[in-house]
Amino acid sequence: MTGIDRIIAENRGGRHVGLPSWCTAHPETLAAILRCYRDDSAPILIEATCNQVNQHGGYTGMTPATFRDFVHAIARAQGIDPARIILGGDHLGPNPWKHLPAPEAMANAREMVAAYSGAGFTKIHLDASMACGGETLTEETMAARAADLAAVAEPHRPHYVIGTEVPVPGGEVAPLDALGITTPEAVTRTLALHRMAFADRGLPFDRILAIVVQPGVDFGNDRIYPFAPAAAATLCAAAPALNGPLYEAHSTDYQSAQSLAALVRGHFPILKVGPELTFAFRQAVFAMEALGRMLGLPSNVETTLRQTMHNDPSDWRAYVAADDREAAMMLYGLSDRVRYYWPRPHVQSAVTALYDRLRAATPEPGLVAQVTGGMVRSSDPATLPETIIDTMVGAVVRRYRQACED
Missing domain, CATH: 1.10.400.20 (putative tagatose 6-phosphate kinase domain like)
Structure with a gap:
């Protein structure tokens, strides 16, 4: 059992443990993060997004293999064994090419997922939740496209994260009056659709670690939407009955220590943070x-x-x-x-x-x-x-x- 699935299993079993997901490609910030791990042997999860790093270079100019080497070089410079690092790909799907017709956008997305999984990224967030080329997109199509992307990665046997209620990467652009919390019924439906899509392609559903849901957490340029455990209690209580995947929380930047701990207790063992770093x-x-x-x-x-x-x-x-x-x-x-x-x-x-x-x-x-x-x-x-x-x-x-x- 690897570091990440051990933590998921322990959280499912009732231990209040989790794993931060460090989402940055800034070298000095990464070096500072890694220096915080010098005195222990804990696993370190570092993720790159589809716009940041892809087969064409993304806005950093790095491919997945280049990013892997970049992170490992920083780790060695800080006295950290690169074997401790878990690399993840975030929002892997057609988002960078959503202006194109769906077949062309998905062809690029498949190429990207192949590049990530081939470079040793073992945590793959499958995100096909965006419409391409002005189309109308259904949940069934989102799940089918996610499974198509998983099929490309499957030779490397990574862990997957799924989910269609994904906060805007990098924070909200416009203020929101309120955040809608994902319902347990929506979670059940998303899992069922993905289970069916995976089964149709002969893919193993048991390597889906987590599902991205909205617990009422987000931030914008001038505001923070703090976690309210009581409002998300029904969602959190439903997690053990999922029989496998737990929850992944996106856009947790600037949440208080108490809110982050409450998310972990509520079966959100993966906490993603980026701009705050x-x-x-x-x-x-x-x-x-x-x-x-x-x-x-x-x-x-x-x-x-x-x-x-x-x-x-x-x-x-x-x-x-x-x-x-x-x-x-x-x-x-x-x-x-x-x-x-x-x-x-x-x-x-x-x-x-x-x-x-x-x-x-x-x-x-x-x-x-x-x-x-x-x-x-x-x-x-x-x-x-x-x-x-x-x-x-x-x-x-x-x-x-x-x-x-x-």
Whole structure:
């Protein structure tokens, strides 16, 4: 039994255990996450999305095999055995090609799933919930397409995640009045349709680990929709009777420690988090820039970011209202659209220059504590940037890991 299915089985059996799913391709953020695992041997689940990584490179420029090598190289650099890492593919389906006719979109999706499973990704989220080329899509067709994608991956025998009530990746674009919680009847129907589609293709249904449902959890650029256990009680109580799969929670970013622990108790053993991780990295960089100002060091990270984002608003415009709060929310919004701009050369140069100046400085512990929210301890100037990043990103990692421990 592998790490992930052991955790699922233990949760099904009544232990309040789970596994965070770290959804980021940002190298410094990944390195900080992995450093949090140096003192134990726990499995580490890292996932890439269909738009981020695919056979054509996605917006990161990485194929699944390239992403695997990228993650493993970071792990080795941080003293982590790559064998501990479980790689997952998120929202694998026709989404990147949904503007195309369904046959063409699904052909691309099958090629992508083959690339992911062939590269050693052992957790595959089958998501065929989006209409292609303006079609009208039924639940039966969603399940059939998910099974078609599983058939491509099956030679590599991965674990699957299914589900059609999937939150918007990266957070909601527009405010919602309320979130509809998935009903147990909808879960039963989704499982039945997928069971039938898998059986028609001779595929093993017992390797479906989880189903993505909506427990009433989400976030937008300026709001958080907190988990309300009482509202989701019926959904949670139905999980043991599913006779196999449990639940996977998407868009859990910014939920409190108590809410995350309640999700795990409610049979959501997989908690996915993405933008909050790079939000914490941005906090760390801005804290370093504030520290630099206190030391009289020049830095232009925020200025460069703003200019770069204004010159190319394509990755943030849809998430930020064009009003008097725009200047603040483009940088500080919870959807963290800033993450798309860190790789830009001018931004990278500004960040590297900031790191170099801080490494050459010797800030007093009290100054470091002031910008990090209380980190009063001596630190090696040579690794000060990493220490500050670890403080910010590590706080997110610890909250999730503690919620997943019985």
